[in-house]
Amino acid sequence: NAGVTQTPKFRVLKTGQSMTLLCAQDMNHEYMYWYRQDPGMGLRLIHYSVGEGTTAKGEVPDGYNVSRLKKQNFLLGLESAAPSQTSVYFCASTQGMFSEAFFGQGTRLTVV
Amino acid sequence: KNQVEQSPQSLIILEGKNCTLQCNYTVSPFSNLRWYKQDTGRGPVSLTIMTFSENTKSNGRYTATLDADTKQSSLHITASQLSDSASYICVVSASRGGADGLTFGKGTHLIIQP
Numbered sequence: 512n513a514g515v516t517q518t519p520k521f522r523v524l525k526t527g528q529s530m531t532l533l534c535a536q537d538m539n540h541e542y543m544y545w546y547r548q549d550p551g552m553g554l555r556l557i558h559y560s561v562g563e564g565t566t567a568k569g570e571v572p573d574g575y576n577v578s579r580l581k582k583q584n585f586l587l588g589l590e591s592a593a594p595s596q597t598s599v600y601f602c603a604s605t606q607g608m609f610s611e612a613f614f615g616q617g618t619r620l621t622v623v
Numbered sequence: 624k625n626q627v628e629q630s631p632q633s634l635i636i637l638e639g640k641n642c643t644l645q646c647n648y649t650v651s652p653f654s655n656l657r658w659y660k661q662d663t664g665r666g667p668v669s670l671t672i673m674t675f676s677e678n679t680k681s682n683g684r685y686t687a688t689l690d691a692d693t694k695q696s697s698l699h700i701t702a703s704q705l706s707d708s709a710s711y712i713c714v715v716s717a718s719r720g721g722a723d724g725l726t727f728g729k730g731t732h733l734i735i736q737p
Binding site for chain 1: 627655657664665667668729
């Protein structure tokens with residue numbers, strides 16, 4: 512049972528490049544989330560999904576897009592990367608709205 | 624605006640000693656409060672969860688308390704070990720019906736020295 516798996520673990524992008532972060536969970540959870548974590552700040556919600564085919568904006572959605580075509584996968588896209596998007600990105604999933612969140616190991620993204 | 628404040632920001636203690644981390648919140652309406660442990664380079668892992676009616680919960684050497692009246696929680700670590708070195712994050716859920724109702728504290732960075 513792998514839990515929540517993020518791909519890739521590390522990435523360096525040039526300003527303006529695009530990329531997609533993949534999150535996969537094998538716990539049949541309904542809810543999935545993308546967060547970013549920056550030094551001195553708490554985890555901030557980018558986008559989330561309450562089920563297959565649904566997405567919603569979180570606290571800091573600008574510059575990101577997401578898709579949930581399959582229940583087990585939640586994709587985070589950066590269309591035109593900016594240095595301000597340098598961060599560590601965490602994916603999480605929960606069974607219900609108030610259930611325990613299970614996190615992936617994180618993706619460290621640097622935009623130069 | 625919902626907020627979660629944690630103190631101290633960082634803490635260094637000797638192995639074997641006890642310590643207590645604090646969490647104050649202004650999340651409303653309150654649903655539950657969790658403490659997570661985040662090792663360096665890893666994702667957070669849940670330690671405890673408490674609802675409104677619970678005022679203490681233990682998980683091994685970790686004991687969390689909750690005072691819903693004063694909106695304060697603490698995480699007490701007994702007989703600290705080197706493996707306790709990590710960031711500890713307080714997360715409060717608001718029962719407002721939205722899936723984005725999680726408010727994260729900035730965490731307390733704990734270092735255990737031998």
